[in-house]
Amino acid sequence: MTQATNEYPVTGYAATSPDSGMAPFDFTRRGLRDDDVLIDITHCGICHSDLHTARNDWGRTTYPIVPGHEITGKVAAVGEAVTRHQVGDRVAIGCMVDSCKQCDHCKQGLEQYCKNGMVGTYGGTDRHDGSKTQGGYSNRIVCREEFVLKVPAALDMADAAPLLCAGITTYSPLRNWKVGPGSKVAVAGLGGLGHMGVKFAAAMGAEVTVLSRTESKREDAAALGAHDFLITTDKDAMKAKSGYFDMVLNTIPVRHNVAPYLHLLKVDGAQVLVGMIDMMPELHTGLLLGRKILTGSGIGGIEETQKMLEFCAEKGITPEIEMIRMDEVNEAYDRMEESDVKYRFVIDMETLG
Ligand SMILES: [Zn+2]
Ligand SMILES: [Zn+2]
Numbered sequence: 001m002t003q004a005t006n007e008y009p010v011t012g013y014a015a016t017s018p019d020s021g022m023a024p025f026d027f028t029r030r031g032l033r034d035d036d037v038l039i040d041i042t043h044c045g046i047c048h049s050d051l052h053t054a055r056n057d058w059g060r061t062t063y064p065i066v067p068g069h070e071i072t073g074k075v076a077a078v079g080e081a082v083t084r085h086q087v088g089d090r091v092a093i094g095c096m097v098d099s100c101k102q103c104d105h106c107k108q109g110l111e112q113y114c115k116n117g118m119v120g121t122y123g124g125t126d127r128h129d130g131s132k133t134q135g136g137y138s139n140r141i142v143c144r145e146e147f148v149l150k151v152p153a154a155l156d157m158a159d160a161a162p163l164l165c166a167g168i169t170t171y172s173p174l175r176n177w178k179v180g181p182g183s184k185v186a187v188a189g190l191g192g193l194g195h196m197g198v199k200f201a202a203a204m205g206a207e208v209t210v211l212s213r214t215e216s217k218r219e220d221a222a223a224l225g226a227h228d229f230l231i232t233t234d235k236d237a238m239k240a241k242s243g244y245f246d247m248v249l250n251t252i253p254v255r256h257n258v259a260p261y262l263h264l265l266k267v268d269g270a271q272v273l274v275g276m277i278d279m280m281p282e283l284h285t286g287l288l289l290g291r292k293i294l295t296g297s298g299i300g301g302i303e304e305t306q307k308m309l310e311f312c313a314e315k316g317i318t319p320e321i322e323m324i325r326m327d328e329v330n331e332a333y334d335r336m337e338e339s340d341v342k343y344r345f346v347i348d349m350e351t352l353g
Contacts, residue, residue: 006031008038011352012138013326014064015054022054022329025064027134029142030126034081036142039091044136045070045162045321046345047192048253049276051333053123058276061123068136069095069121070164072157073349075148082145090151092309094164095299097121097133097143109301111147137329139352149306152313159318162192162344163309165299166319170197170249171308172300173272174204177247181205184244186230186264189251190217193274195343196319197249198224203315209245211261220342224320232260243267243290251275262287262294272297319344325351 007028014025032038050067052058071093075085085091099106099114106114119127122135135141151160170193179185183206187197190210201208202225209228210221218229230237238260246269248261253275261271270293288294300308312318320343324332332345 008140008142010138010140012066012134013329013352014066014134014137015061016064018056018061020063022137022333025066027064027066027138029140030129030131032077032079032142033128033144034079035145036079037075037082037085037091037145037148038077039071039073039093039141039143039148040076041071041073041136041139041141041349043072043158043161043349044068044347045165046329046332046336046347047165048336049165050135050137051336052276054333062132065123066134066137067122068138068347069093070161070166070346071121071136071141072151072161072164073140076140078145084145085148085150090153090157092149092151092160092164093121093136093141093143093147094149094168094305095121097124097147098127099147100127101146109303111301112299137326137347139349147302149302149309152310154313154316155309156318158321158323158346158348160309160312161346162196162319162321163312164305166192166196166344167200167312168300168305168308169193169274169298170251171200171311172304173249173274173297174200174206174247175304176297177270177272179204179206179247183207183246185209186211186245186248186261187226187251188232188248188261189253189275190221190224190343191251191253191339192319192341192344193251193253194249195224197251198226199317201249202226203311203317209241211248238263245269247272249274252277255279255281257281258294259283259287262292265290265292267291269293270295274298321346323348326353327351
Protein backbone atom coordinates (compact mmCIF):
# COMPACT_ATOMS: atom_id res chain seq x y z
CA MET A 1 0.00 0.00 0.00
CA THR A 2 1.23 3.45 -0.80
CA GLN A 3 1.34 6.13 1.84
CA ALA A 4 0.40 9.67 0.95
CA THR A 5 3.18 11.93 2.12
CA ASN A 6 1.69 15.35 1.52
CA GLU A 7 1.10 17.11 4.79
CA TYR A 8 -1.93 19.30 5.32
CA PRO A 9 -1.49 22.92 6.37
CA VAL A 10 -3.71 23.73 9.34
CA THR A 11 -4.69 26.89 11.17
CA GLY A 12 -5.61 26.78 14.80
CA TYR A 13 -5.14 28.30 18.24
CA ALA A 14 -2.34 27.26 20.55
CA ALA A 15 -0.83 28.08 23.92
CA THR A 16 2.92 28.64 23.65
CA SER A 17 3.70 28.91 27.37
CA PRO A 18 1.78 28.57 30.67
CA ASP A 19 0.84 32.25 30.67
CA SER A 20 0.68 32.96 26.92
CA GLY A 21 -3.06 32.57 26.58
CA MET A 22 -4.40 31.12 23.35
CA ALA A 23 -3.34 32.72 20.06
CA PRO A 24 -3.46 31.91 16.32
CA PHE A 25 -1.05 29.15 15.33
CA ASP A 26 -0.25 27.55 11.97
CA PHE A 27 0.99 23.98 11.81
CA THR A 28 0.68 20.84 9.67
CA ARG A 29 -1.12 17.51 9.96
CA ARG A 30 0.45 14.32 8.62
CA GLY A 31 -0.47 13.08 5.15
CA LEU A 32 -3.07 10.32 5.19
CA ARG A 33 -1.94 6.83 6.10
CA ASP A 34 -4.01 4.04 4.58
CA ASP A 35 -6.36 3.89 7.54
CA ASP A 36 -6.61 7.64 8.20
CA VAL A 37 -9.39 10.13 7.54
CA LEU A 38 -9.03 13.89 7.13
CA ILE A 39 -11.77 15.87 8.85
CA ASP A 40 -12.81 19.47 8.32
CA ILE A 41 -13.66 20.54 11.88
CA THR A 42 -16.95 22.43 12.32
CA HIS A 43 -17.12 22.61 16.14
CA CYS A 44 -15.01 21.96 19.21
CA GLY A 45 -16.21 21.95 22.81
CA ILE A 46 -14.06 23.40 25.60
CA CYS A 47 -13.21 20.99 28.40
CA HIS A 48 -11.60 21.86 31.74
CA SER A 49 -8.69 19.65 30.68
CA ASP A 50 -7.99 22.08 27.82
CA LEU A 51 -7.55 24.93 30.24
CA HIS A 52 -5.42 22.89 32.66
CA THR A 53 -3.22 21.68 29.81
CA ALA A 54 -2.83 25.14 28.23
CA ARG A 55 -1.70 26.51 31.60
CA ASN A 56 0.42 23.46 32.51
CA ASP A 57 -1.53 22.91 35.74
CA TRP A 58 -0.61 19.23 35.62
CA GLY A 59 3.08 19.87 34.92
CA ARG A 60 3.34 17.77 31.77
CA THR A 61 2.45 20.15 28.94
CA THR A 62 4.90 20.59 26.08
CA TYR A 63 4.47 23.73 24.00
CA PRO A 64 3.09 24.78 21.64
CA ILE A 65 -0.15 22.94 22.45
CA VAL A 66 -3.42 23.05 20.50
CA PRO A 67 -6.12 21.79 22.92
CA GLY A 68 -9.58 20.46 22.08
CA HIS A 69 -11.00 16.93 22.34
CA GLU A 70 -14.69 17.45 21.75
CA ILE A 71 -14.51 17.60 17.97
CA THR A 72 -17.18 17.36 15.29
CA GLY A 73 -16.79 17.84 11.55
CA LYS A 74 -17.08 16.39 8.09
CA VAL A 75 -14.86 13.85 6.36
CA ALA A 76 -12.83 15.64 3.68
CA ALA A 77 -10.62 12.79 2.45
CA VAL A 78 -9.94 9.13 3.28
CA GLY A 79 -6.90 6.88 3.10
CA GLU A 80 -6.79 3.98 0.65
CA ALA A 81 -7.84 1.28 3.09
CA VAL A 82 -10.58 3.21 4.89
CA THR A 83 -13.91 1.35 4.99
CA ARG A 84 -15.88 2.96 7.83
CA HIS A 85 -16.17 6.53 6.60
CA GLN A 86 -16.79 8.35 3.36
CA VAL A 87 -16.13 11.89 2.22
CA GLY A 88 -18.96 14.09 3.47
CA ASP A 89 -19.86 11.94 6.52
CA ARG A 90 -20.71 13.76 9.76
CA VAL A 91 -18.14 12.54 12.26
CA ALA A 92 -16.58 13.20 15.66
CA ILE A 93 -13.40 12.64 17.64
CA GLY A 94 -13.17 12.52 21.42
CA CYS A 95 -10.27 12.28 23.86
CA MET A 96 -8.22 9.63 22.06
CA VAL A 97 -7.03 9.15 18.50
CA ASP A 98 -5.32 5.76 18.73
CA SER A 99 -4.46 2.78 20.94
CA CYS A 100 -2.72 -0.57 20.38
CA LYS A 101 -6.04 -2.35 19.63
CA GLN A 102 -4.34 -5.62 20.61
CA CYS A 103 -4.11 -5.74 24.40
CA ASP A 104 -6.80 -7.33 26.61
CA HIS A 105 -8.34 -3.99 27.42
CA CYS A 106 -8.49 -2.83 23.81
CA LYS A 107 -10.02 -6.16 22.80
CA GLN A 108 -12.76 -5.60 25.38
CA GLY A 109 -13.56 -2.25 23.81
CA LEU A 110 -11.80 -0.38 26.59
CA GLU A 111 -9.31 1.46 24.42
CA GLN A 112 -9.22 4.29 26.96
CA TYR A 113 -7.49 1.87 29.35
CA CYS A 114 -5.11 0.46 26.71
CA LYS A 115 -2.24 -1.31 28.50
CA ASN A 116 0.18 0.24 26.03
CA GLY A 117 -1.30 3.67 26.53
CA MET A 118 -4.03 5.28 24.46
CA VAL A 119 -2.95 8.24 22.38
CA GLY A 120 -4.52 11.45 23.59
CA THR A 121 -6.08 13.73 20.99
CA TYR A 122 -3.69 16.49 22.03
CA GLY A 123 -0.36 16.33 23.80
CA GLY A 124 -0.14 12.60 22.97
CA THR A 125 2.59 10.82 21.03
CA ASP A 126 1.76 9.24 17.69
CA ARG A 127 2.42 5.49 17.81
CA HIS A 128 4.02 5.41 14.36
CA ASP A 129 6.12 8.52 13.86
CA GLY A 130 6.52 9.76 17.44
CA SER A 131 5.11 13.18 16.63
CA LYS A 132 3.04 15.10 19.16
CA THR A 133 -0.73 15.14 18.63
CA GLN A 134 -2.57 18.45 18.41
CA GLY A 135 -6.26 18.94 19.18
CA GLY A 136 -9.45 20.37 17.83
CA TYR A 137 -8.98 24.14 18.15
CA SER A 138 -8.10 24.00 14.47
CA ASN A 139 -9.70 23.76 11.06
CA ARG A 140 -8.81 20.14 10.33
CA ILE A 141 -7.48 16.95 11.83
CA VAL A 142 -6.20 13.58 10.66
CA CYS A 143 -7.21 10.49 12.63
CA ARG A 144 -7.13 6.68 12.39
CA GLU A 145 -10.57 5.68 11.14
CA GLU A 146 -11.38 3.34 14.05
CA PHE A 147 -11.20 6.32 16.43
CA VAL A 148 -13.61 8.41 14.40
CA LEU A 149 -17.23 8.29 15.58
CA LYS A 150 -20.35 8.80 13.49
CA VAL A 151 -22.65 11.66 14.44
CA PRO A 152 -26.28 10.49 14.10
CA ALA A 153 -28.41 12.58 11.73
CA ALA A 154 -30.70 13.68 14.56
CA LEU A 155 -27.87 15.42 16.41
CA ASP A 156 -26.79 18.97 15.64
CA MET A 157 -23.02 19.19 15.14
CA ALA A 158 -22.58 21.89 17.80
CA ASP A 159 -24.67 19.95 20.32
CA ALA A 160 -22.80 16.75 19.58
CA ALA A 161 -19.35 18.16 20.35
CA PRO A 162 -19.48 18.17 24.18
CA LEU A 163 -20.81 14.62 24.16
CA LEU A 164 -17.35 13.41 23.14
CA CYS A 165 -15.84 14.14 26.54
CA ALA A 166 -18.42 15.48 29.01
CA GLY A 167 -21.03 13.10 27.60
CA ILE A 168 -19.14 9.82 27.50
CA THR A 169 -17.37 10.50 30.81
CA THR A 170 -20.71 10.50 32.62
CA TYR A 171 -22.58 8.00 30.43
CA SER A 172 -19.98 5.23 30.79
CA PRO A 173 -20.05 4.88 34.61
CA LEU A 174 -23.85 5.12 34.68
CA ARG A 175 -24.00 2.18 32.25
CA ASN A 176 -21.23 0.26 34.01
CA TRP A 177 -23.12 0.43 37.33
CA LYS A 178 -26.33 -0.53 35.51
CA VAL A 179 -28.33 2.55 36.35
CA GLY A 180 -31.96 2.20 35.36
CA PRO A 181 -35.51 2.43 36.69
CA GLY A 182 -35.41 2.12 40.49
CA SER A 183 -31.80 3.31 40.78
CA LYS A 184 -31.08 6.21 43.08
CA VAL A 185 -28.29 8.34 41.68
CA ALA A 186 -26.73 11.46 43.18
CA VAL A 187 -24.71 13.82 41.02
CA ALA A 188 -22.12 15.99 42.78
CA GLY A 189 -21.04 19.09 40.87
CA LEU A 190 -23.29 20.70 38.28
CA GLY A 191 -20.93 21.81 35.52
CA GLY A 192 -20.14 20.49 32.05
CA LEU A 193 -19.95 16.89 33.25
CA GLY A 194 -22.55 17.07 36.01
CA HIS A 195 -25.32 18.49 33.88
CA MET A 196 -24.85 15.64 31.41
CA GLY A 197 -24.84 13.14 34.28
CA VAL A 198 -28.22 14.45 35.42
CA LYS A 199 -29.69 14.24 31.91
CA PHE A 200 -28.35 10.73 31.29
CA ALA A 201 -29.35 9.29 34.66
CA ALA A 202 -32.87 10.74 34.31
CA ALA A 203 -33.18 9.39 30.74
CA MET A 204 -32.10 5.95 31.99
CA GLY A 205 -35.02 6.02 34.41
CA ALA A 206 -33.17 6.68 37.67
CA GLU A 207 -34.28 8.91 40.53
CA VAL A 208 -31.73 11.72 40.34
CA THR A 209 -30.57 14.03 43.11
CA VAL A 210 -28.16 16.90 42.64
CA LEU A 211 -25.71 17.49 45.50
CA SER A 212 -24.64 21.08 45.92
CA ARG A 213 -23.16 23.33 48.58
CA THR A 214 -25.73 26.08 48.14
CA GLU A 215 -29.30 26.68 47.04
CA SER A 216 -28.23 28.55 43.92
CA LYS A 217 -28.48 25.62 41.52
CA ARG A 218 -31.80 24.17 42.71
CA GLU A 219 -33.91 25.50 39.83
CA ASP A 220 -31.33 24.60 37.21
CA ALA A 221 -31.08 21.08 38.61
CA ALA A 222 -34.83 20.60 38.29
CA ALA A 223 -34.83 22.04 34.76
CA LEU A 224 -32.16 19.53 33.76
CA GLY A 225 -34.32 16.67 35.01
CA ALA A 226 -33.24 16.16 38.62
CA HIS A 227 -35.97 14.96 40.99
CA ASP A 228 -34.38 16.18 44.20
CA PHE A 229 -31.75 18.59 45.48
CA LEU A 230 -29.60 18.02 48.54
CA ILE A 231 -27.51 20.72 50.15
CA THR A 232 -24.29 19.14 51.33
CA THR A 233 -23.64 21.76 54.00
CA ASP A 234 -27.00 20.93 55.65
CA LYS A 235 -26.01 18.24 58.16
CA ASP A 236 -29.57 17.16 58.95
CA ALA A 237 -30.51 16.83 55.30
CA MET A 238 -27.35 14.83 54.61
CA LYS A 239 -28.04 12.55 57.59
CA ALA A 240 -31.56 11.93 56.35
CA LYS A 241 -30.15 10.56 53.09
CA SER A 242 -27.48 8.40 54.73
CA GLY A 243 -27.36 4.94 53.07
CA TYR A 244 -29.85 6.02 50.42
CA PHE A 245 -28.05 6.08 47.06
CA ASP A 246 -26.85 3.31 44.74
CA MET A 247 -24.36 5.62 43.15
CA VAL A 248 -22.78 9.01 43.59
CA LEU A 249 -21.43 10.38 40.34
CA ASN A 250 -18.79 12.80 41.57
CA THR A 251 -17.93 15.35 38.86
CA ILE A 252 -16.32 17.98 41.09
CA PRO A 253 -13.11 19.04 39.27
CA VAL A 254 -11.13 20.37 42.24
CA ARG A 255 -9.58 18.88 45.37
CA HIS A 256 -12.25 18.14 47.98
CA ASN A 257 -13.26 15.74 50.72
CA VAL A 258 -15.14 12.76 49.27
CA ALA A 259 -16.05 11.31 52.69
CA PRO A 260 -19.49 12.97 53.04
CA TYR A 261 -20.62 11.30 49.82
CA LEU A 262 -19.62 7.85 51.08
CA HIS A 263 -22.12 8.27 53.92
CA LEU A 264 -24.85 8.65 51.34
CA LEU A 265 -24.21 5.23 49.77
CA LYS A 266 -26.05 1.96 50.39
CA VAL A 267 -24.10 -1.27 50.93
CA ASP A 268 -22.31 -2.00 47.63
CA GLY A 269 -23.07 1.50 46.46
CA ALA A 270 -20.35 3.23 44.48
CA GLN A 271 -18.97 6.71 44.47
CA VAL A 272 -17.43 7.20 41.05
CA LEU A 273 -14.94 10.02 40.60
CA VAL A 274 -14.90 11.36 37.06
CA GLY A 275 -13.34 14.76 37.65
CA MET A 276 -9.56 15.01 37.87
CA ILE A 277 -8.99 16.09 41.47
CA ASP A 278 -5.33 15.22 41.82
CA MET A 279 -4.40 14.27 45.40
CA MET A 280 -7.31 13.52 47.73
CA PRO A 281 -7.44 14.69 51.30
CA GLU A 282 -6.93 11.90 53.85
CA LEU A 283 -9.78 9.43 54.02
CA HIS A 284 -10.68 7.25 57.01
CA THR A 285 -11.00 3.71 55.67
CA GLY A 286 -13.75 2.96 58.18
CA LEU A 287 -16.01 4.75 55.78
CA LEU A 288 -15.52 1.97 53.25
CA LEU A 289 -16.43 -0.87 55.63
CA GLY A 290 -20.08 -0.71 54.70
CA ARG A 291 -18.88 -2.50 51.55
CA LYS A 292 -18.87 0.82 49.80
CA ILE A 293 -16.98 1.37 46.62
CA LEU A 294 -14.80 4.39 45.94
CA THR A 295 -13.67 4.28 42.37
CA GLY A 296 -13.00 6.30 39.24
CA SER A 297 -13.88 6.16 35.58
CA GLY A 298 -12.26 7.67 32.51
CA ILE A 299 -14.20 8.53 29.34
CA GLY A 300 -15.39 5.36 27.53
CA GLY A 301 -14.37 3.00 24.75
CA ILE A 302 -15.01 3.71 21.08
CA GLU A 303 -17.97 1.34 20.72
CA GLU A 304 -19.53 2.68 23.91
CA THR A 305 -19.01 6.26 22.73
CA GLN A 306 -20.86 5.44 19.52
CA LYS A 307 -23.69 3.89 21.57
CA MET A 308 -23.83 7.03 23.71
CA LEU A 309 -24.21 9.23 20.62
CA GLU A 310 -27.04 7.01 19.39
CA PHE A 311 -28.68 7.07 22.82
CA CYS A 312 -28.59 10.88 22.71
CA ALA A 313 -30.12 10.94 19.23
CA GLU A 314 -32.86 8.50 20.23
CA LYS A 315 -33.75 10.21 23.51
CA GLY A 316 -33.22 13.78 22.35
CA ILE A 317 -30.48 14.40 24.91
CA THR A 318 -28.25 17.38 24.18
CA PRO A 319 -25.87 19.42 26.31
CA GLU A 320 -26.65 23.02 27.23
CA ILE A 321 -24.16 24.99 25.19
CA GLU A 322 -22.95 28.52 24.61
CA MET A 323 -21.42 29.05 21.18
CA ILE A 324 -18.36 31.27 20.95
CA ARG A 325 -16.03 32.55 18.27
CA MET A 326 -12.50 31.14 18.18
CA ASP A 327 -11.05 34.51 19.23
CA GLU A 328 -13.22 34.48 22.38
CA VAL A 329 -11.45 31.42 23.79
CA ASN A 330 -9.34 33.32 26.34
CA GLU A 331 -12.40 35.02 27.76
CA ALA A 332 -14.15 31.65 27.81
CA TYR A 333 -11.30 30.16 29.88
CA ASP A 334 -11.57 33.00 32.38
CA ARG A 335 -15.31 32.50 32.64
CA MET A 336 -14.88 28.74 33.12
CA GLU A 337 -12.65 29.39 36.09
CA GLU A 338 -15.50 31.38 37.62
CA SER A 339 -17.98 28.59 36.72
CA ASP A 340 -19.68 31.22 34.57
CA VAL A 341 -20.95 28.95 31.81
CA LYS A 342 -24.16 27.02 31.35
CA TYR A 343 -22.83 24.46 30.77
CA ARG A 344 -20.35 24.03 27.96
CA PHE A 345 -18.64 26.43 25.58
CA VAL A 346 -18.51 25.26 21.98
CA ILE A 347 -16.28 26.98 19.43
CA ASP A 348 -17.81 27.58 16.02
CA MET A 349 -14.82 26.72 13.86
CA GLU A 350 -16.12 28.77 10.94
CA THR A 351 -15.02 31.79 12.98
CA LEU A 352 -11.39 30.66 12.84
CA GLY A 353 -10.88 32.68 9.66
ZN1 LIG B 1 -12.33 16.58 28.34
ZN1 LIG C 1 -4.33 -1.65 23.90
